[in-house]
Amino acid sequence: MPSLSYGYFGPPGTFTHQALLLIAGEEDRLLPFRSVVAALDAVRAGEIDAAFVPIENSLEGGVSATLDYLADDSQPLMIRREVLLPVQFALCVRPGTVRADIRSVLTHPHAAAQTRLWVARHLPRAVVTEGPSTAGAAVEVSDPDSAHDAAICARIAGEMNGLEILADGIADNEDAVTRFVVVTSPAPPPPATGADKTTLVAYMRVDRSGSLLGILEQIAGHGVNMTRIESRPTKQALGSYCFSIDAEGHLDDPRMQETLTGLHRVCSRVTFLGSYPRADRQAPILDEGQTNEAYAEAQAWLQGLRYGG
DSSP states (O other), X not given: OOOOEEEEESSTTSHHHHHHTTTOXXXXXXXXXXXXXXXXXXXXXXXXXXXXXXXXXXXXXXXXXXXXXXXOTTSOOEEEEEEEEEOOOEEEEOTTOOGGGOOEEEEOHHHHHHTHHHHHHHOTTOEEEEOSOHHHHHHHHHSTTOSOSEEEEOHHHHHHTTOEEEEEOOOSSTTOEEEEEEEESSOOOOOOOSSEXXXXXXXXXXXXXXXXXXXXXXXXXXXXOEEEEEEEEOSSSTTOXXXXXXXXXXXXXXXXXXXXXXXXXXXXXXXXXXXXXXTTOOOOOOOTTOSHHHHHHHHHHHHHHHTTO
């Protein structure tokens, strides 16, 4: 299998880097980028084969930079795969630092949000400063002249930068999970597995009472279950929003095909961002009449009507 070049939100030691190591081959090139946008731009420019970026967190919801930049269909991109990573943070310090010494903590905004209660209880006199990444926080704190006493980051980032782990597993919610996606240039979706997910962005044709209901009716009416829906500004005018949606099913499933064609009819625009296997391999629970076999039988019945049968 040929090696691939992956761009990811760096520097090395971020949770994104940690998740990418779960799927990357030994011969693949892993290239850190300064931001999600920069990694996606590199795919669009043909500089790398794929970008590996966070898209959703079980506590904070969707990652705005990823959702918004994927929605730009002037230069289309496609999601090919997803990866789930349980997120646990460590409190990392320069060797010799004890908890009573800590007055300033550096971390990423999402990490700050997910460890707020722990910090309040265990570091009541510390001020938390938010930076570009958790790995960057570890790099900064490793400098003996740093103004910060500790970093909240992935354990791997602390170890990579010679820091000591004062506390591990400090997330307020032990079940926190971040979802990452592999993004490439447009290509045919991977084959259906029976446990798949489709991501799309739906734009209302007219902003009026019932417009969102019309979108939801197309999805629910064909037996498709949404796993995520978020309104995002279109950036065209104040109050103008589109809807970023993840739904169970694959482009090859008849119920998904009818959903997409229905959305195409009622929306001003639909951006298809890919069908790909679910990381948890969880197949949808379908009611009678919603299976691929039921759709095939209904089509056969309809064809029979055309021929007098």
